[in-house]
Amino acid sequence: MSQHMAQTCSVEAMFNLAGKVALVTGGAVGMGRAAGLALAAASAKVVLADDPGRIGVLGGLPPQVLATALDVTSEEAVNELVSGISEREGGIDILVCGAIINHNKALTEISAAEWDQVQAVNLKGAFLTAKAVIPQMLRRGGGRIVMISTIGSVHPVLHGNSAYSASRAGLNQFTRALALDYAADHVTANAILPGAIHTETLPSCFRPTGPGADPARHIGGYGKPEDIAGLVLLLAGPAGRYITGQTIAVDGGFLVS
Amino acid sequence: MSITQDVINSLYTIPGKVAIVTGGGSGIGEATATLMAQAGARVVVADLVEAEAQRVADAIVNADGEAIAVKVDISEEPEVQAMAARAVEGFGGIDILVNNAAYRPKADFFEMSVAEWDKMHAVNTRGTFLCSREVIKVMRRQGKARGGAIVNVSTIGTALPTIVNNVHYDSSKGGVNAITKSTASEFAAEGIRINAVMPGGVDSAGARRMRADPTMNLPMRGPITMPGRMLLGVATPLQLASAILFLASPAASFMTGHIMAVDGGYLVG
Numbered sequence: 001m002s003q004h005m006a007q008t009c010s011v012e013a014m015f016n017l018a019g020k021v022a023l024v025t026g027g028a029v030g031m032g033r034a035a036g037l038a039l040a041a042a043s044a045k046v047v048l049a050d051d052p053g054r055i056g057v058l059g060g061l062p063p064q065v066l067a068t069a070l071d072v073t074s075e076e077a078v079n080e081l082v083s084g085i086s087e088r089e090g091g092i093d094i095l096v097c098g099a100i101i102n103h104n105k106a107l108t109e110i111s112a113a114e115w116d117q118v119q120a121v122n123l124k125g126a127f128l129t130a131k132a133v134i135p136q137m138l139r140r141g142g143g144r145i146v147m148i149s150t151i152g153s154v155h156p157v158l159h160g161n162s163a164y165s166a167s168r169a170g171l172n173q174f175t176r177a178l179a180l181d182y183a184a185d186h187v188t189a190n191a192i193l194p195g196a197i198h199t200e201t202l203p204s205c206f207r208p209t210g211p212g213a214d215p216a217r218h219i220g221g222y223g224k225p226e227d228i229a230g231l232v233l234l235l236a237g238p239a240g241r242y243i244t245g246q247t248i249a250v251d252g253g254f255l256v257s
Numbered sequence: 258m259s260i261t262q263d264v265i266n267s268l269y270t271i272p273g274k275v276a277i278v279t280g281g282g283s284g285i286g287e288a289t290a291t292l293m294a295q296a297g298a299r300v301v302v303a304d305l306v307e308a309e310a311q312r313v314a315d316a317i318v319n320a321d322g323e324a325i326a327v328k329v330d331i332s333e334e335p336e337v338q339a340m341a342a343r344a345v346e347g348f349g350g351i352d353i354l355v356n357n358a359a360y361r362p363k364a365d366f367f368e369m370s371v372a373e374w375d376k377m378h379a380v381n382t383r384g385t386f387l388c389s390r391e392v393i394k395v396m397r398r399q400g401k402a403r404g405g406a407i408v409n410v411s412t413i414g415t416a417l418p419t420i421v422n423n424v425h426y427d428s429s430k431g432g433v434n435a436i437t438k439s440t441a442s443e444f445a446a447e448g449i450r451i452n453a454v455m456p457g458g459v460d461s462a463g464a465r466r467m468r469a470d471p472t473m474n475l476p477m478r479g480p481i482t483m484p485g486r487m488l489l490g491v492a493t494p495l496q497l498a499s500a501i502l503f504l505a506s507p508a509a510s511f512m513t514g515h516i517m518a519v520d521g522g523y524l525v526g
Contacts, residue, residue, distance in 0.1 A: 010295065243500065
């Protein structure tokens, strides 16, 4: 047993992504970028995709990371990007859906168009991306899908998040459904539920209210985008092979506060 | 060292950390003790069966790791106190506790004695409480900057029943889930993170013992025995160990109070 274990449980081998190809949407900023850079640091080839305005200013990337513009709500754009990567690399192994929009508006303030936009980016965007990527994963004999959801999808955190929370709750169940549908094809699907993680996309004038605005509720402190990197690599790598259909909180204990 | 090794090491290795793994003499515990030693930890392999604990500790030492074996019945307060004291004496402190030891015979719901019900809860629930308490005492003394991590091993049966004749086991592990959340909440401010894993079907020595022991020869019947319900098949102990290492490592530094299914998709199957 011990010799067998010594050969098979090298920590480095369990998290190494050499030879893998990853697509990260919402990859220019915050948790998307942190996820992409972590995948690259574990030796994956990574494509970071985001809005043209954001992706254009992204600099200083490692050589195996490519940045490209993408509107995740456009089926045509998603298909074009995915087929381009697949032709170049022979498929895609890892998909991280990190594209996000949130208007932070009370129900009486948010317009129907804004509601639609939130669902389009946060839910339909993941649908379109997964729909395009999964066939490429099947070509490679399996794959890993990691959705970046929110703790607000299971427990209200801030006021003005009704559209956003609904889109992310939909994303959670979409993830579970994918886990069921593609388990036999060795594709796993999980969602990360980040808690209070401070990203640069939050405007400095943003003054949230609600349970999550109370510092006393953040018993483990506030997080930074890199705090999800370890879980991304677990779910994307050999060590996470047996985990699927899960929504995993990375929330500094908010849900037990 | 390559960037890849650097990043992986900084996230998932635990060099010099002192880790107690209860039930470390076989199955998920053995895989966890061995993997943690590979990740740089000094491991206290604690088990009811001393020879098994010794075997695993010897294998770690033979592979140039650091480990000591301790015999412990986790349901007995003085033995748990002695285990914590032995870790401190041997390695100078405690950073990680894996509450993996468990009692798990099946029992018919109607014929199960009160003594059997109580023994199940004495080992799995009281044992988790006692080990957590004695280790958290040490972690608090060491200070918030050093902190600590506890990983409890629960069962997927607390979220979705697996087999019949298992009510007492699922109940005891439901208590483990509650202990996970309560202790996570209570000790977060002291830098102690507490999470749990919920295994589904695992091809472990304990599971094989359960199938082979004629006194436990009750039917394996229930949702998890239905063909195809474990979407990714039966887990190896190492697949659980890797999730346990993750939760104990810096990679999970912003996670506490989470109960993570490592079930090959049983909950969505």
